[in-house]
Amino acid sequence: MKRLLAIAEILVIVVIAIAPLFAVFPYRINIFLSWEGAYRMSEGQLPYKDFGIPLGYMYWAVPALFFKLFGPQLITLVKAQAFINLLSGFAFLSIGKSLKVQPGLRFLGVLLFSLSYSFLNYWPWYNHTVIVYELIGIAFLLKYLTGSQSRKQLLWLIPAGMFLFFSFFTKQDGGALGLLICLALLFYTGLTEKKWLPAGIFVGATLLTALVMILPFTGHGFGYWFNHGQPPHTSRVSLRDIIGEFMNGSMWLKFYLFIIALLLMVTIKNRKEYWRDKPQMIFTLLTLGIMAEAAIFQVTSYVPADNNIFFHSFAFIFIFALLGKLLPIDWDQKKYIIVGTIGVLLWWSHMVWKYFERFVFKGGGEPVATTKYNGIEYPNVVNKNTYILSLDTTDVPLSQWRVPNLKAFEKILVPGPTVDGIERLMAMPLVKNNKNLKVLNMSELTPLAVEIPYSLEAGDYYPLWFHQGVGMFEKQTDMFVDRIHKKHYDLVLYEYIPYANNFYPFRVREALLKDYKQIDVFPATRKPSSNSWIEVYVKE
CATH class of the missing domain: 1.10.8 (Helicase, Ruva Protein; domain 3)
Incomplete structure (x- = not known):
């Protein structure tokens, strides 16, 4: 039975991790910065030297490697996340083994972890990757703490410290909290066993990794970009x-x-x-x-x-x-494993039901008749699905999304009107006939950099993404406003999201409306958040 459970654990981790590779995905909000960071690094650009980020660069390390292996398509990010999900699943499995959790219960824990934390995350995101690195580090730490603790076992503390710093250098908050957990475990064992060498090795490995990863960038504005609560950054820690x-x-x-x-x-x-x-x-x-x-x-x-x-x-x-x-x-015992498995699947059925529902209820339910009032169609049956009317006239139903005929967007669904806008953009004489375009792309369509193509601006002053107060600051906003005033760019894409506070700085749009000519506008790639548009500007 234990052998079957061991095989089942591996199958659960692998199947749930790679399942997304066989699907077609709607474009996800915010995935643009994952793509551009990975693309820049895969092209040899260095963080802080060629682009500024308020985080560490370990979040982009795996996607950048996958871009080198499989090409800079959006779907490559899904492949990278499948690998990250494999790492997280096996890290959790290792933790369960180190904690001597009974194989049957450990299998249920792996099933729950894979359903709740892997299946949901099929796109890479730093708030997920930071926890994955932390779990790997904890898995290495427990290898030592729950093992024989021989001198040879001390070696486990080195990768433990390394991955905990990788976690911190992915996202400061999660990484710091993970470090505190590990230090608490080492402090407990130090108190009870009167052995402090393990804590010293762990801390030393963490600090050495930090020096190796930070020192090369101290001359490129690292202190300005990396957020440790200093101006122009603001701290998010509020008791x-x-x-x-x-x-x-x-x-x-x-x-x-x-x-x-x-x-x-x-x-x-x-x-x-x-x-x-x-x-x-x-x-x-x-x-x-x-x-x-x-x-x-x-x-x-x-x-x-x-x-x-x-x-x-x-x-x-x-x-x-x-x-x-x-x-x-x-x-x-088999009966407890079966009941436990059914229980976990029912508990987290919402994670998979939305996919199975498409096949179980292919018709989409009973058709509902509509009536018109003031020129707008309303369902004339009031039920759970129709009692709230959407007043949003900009939302594009998923049924009207399609895959653009561009390699970078392979297997990625985009709103139909957005695809139409991309096609108009690609057909512009300015785009088709100019190989050295200067482009400012303040939109979520960052993969256009390899499709138009155009060279990405770089420098230790240049932000990876344009969310004011998060990914860039007044200094960068002033720079873009000045460049627009001087007509530095041939083409500008600006995503206007009026409800998102300076997601793309509003001052930049004001400058564009004053100094450039808007020649097109089409819906942005946002769902469920609509009411956002991509505006196309050229020199007057």
Whole structure:
């Protein structure tokens, strides 16, 4: 049975990770900066030297490598994420093995982790990658902490420190929280075993990795770009927001903590004995640390809204491991594995049902008759699907999205009117007949850089993306306004999103309206967020 479970764990991780490779995807909001960062690095550009980012560059490392291997298409990002999901799945599996979780329960934890945290993330995003590097680092750390701790075992602490810095150099908040969790585990073992060399090796490996990855860029504006809360950056750490989010929401976190508190009250017969039970204490500290991280991470990294759901799998295996000590549950018995599998699949059925629903209910439900009022069609049946009327006249239904006839957009669906706009752009004499165009592309259509093509501007002053106050600042906005005033660009694409606060600086649009000529406009690639347009400008 254990051998079958071991095979099943691997199959679950692999199948769920690679499943997206066989699909066609609608263009995802914000994926443009993933593409451009990976493209620039794959072309030999260096972060901070050739483009500025408020993060570390490890987020783009895997996508850049995949661009070198498979080409700079958007779909290559999906391939890179499949690899990242494989890494995260096997890291979680390794953690479960180190914690000596029963194979049956460990299989259920892997299934839950893959469904809740891998299947959802089929595009790379730094708020996900930061946790993946952290999990890999924790997996290496636990290899030492729960192993024989021989001198040879100390070597596990080196990749542990390296990957925890990779995590920090992907996103500061998640990486710092991961470091604190690891230091807490090392501090506990140092106190109980009176051995501090492991903590020293881990910290040393982390600091050495930091020096190797940062020192080459200190002469290229690293201190300006990398956000450690200094101006012009603003800190996202707000105790009020963290407490407010926890008290106003975080229903699953609070429920898990309540159950864990009850189970620990029953499990802990003698506090000193529990403190000396190293495997159990490490499991407890890790689980509580992950949940604390999730409570903070949901505030400091709030996009997307569910980016902290990695805590479910840790809480799940910890709670049911405690229950296994109190109840006659043998997680290696077939009946418990079957019931557990059905339970996890039902619990997270929403992750897969939306895909199966297309095949189960191919007709899309009963047709609803419509009536006209003031020239607008309304359903004349009021039910769960029709009781709220959308007043948005700019939304393009997914049924009207299609794949542009451009290699960079292979297998990527884009709104039909956006495709029409791209085709008009590509057919412009200015684009077709000029091989040295100077282009400012302030839109989410960054892959046009390889289709038009045009050279990307570079320099330690130049931002990778244009969200004011996040990816660039007043200094960069002034630079673009000045260049527009001097007619520096032959062609400008500006994405106008009136409801997003300076997602692309409004001052740039004001300058364009004053000094350039708008010759076209078409819907942006945003869904569910519509009411956004890509405007095409040329010199007057």
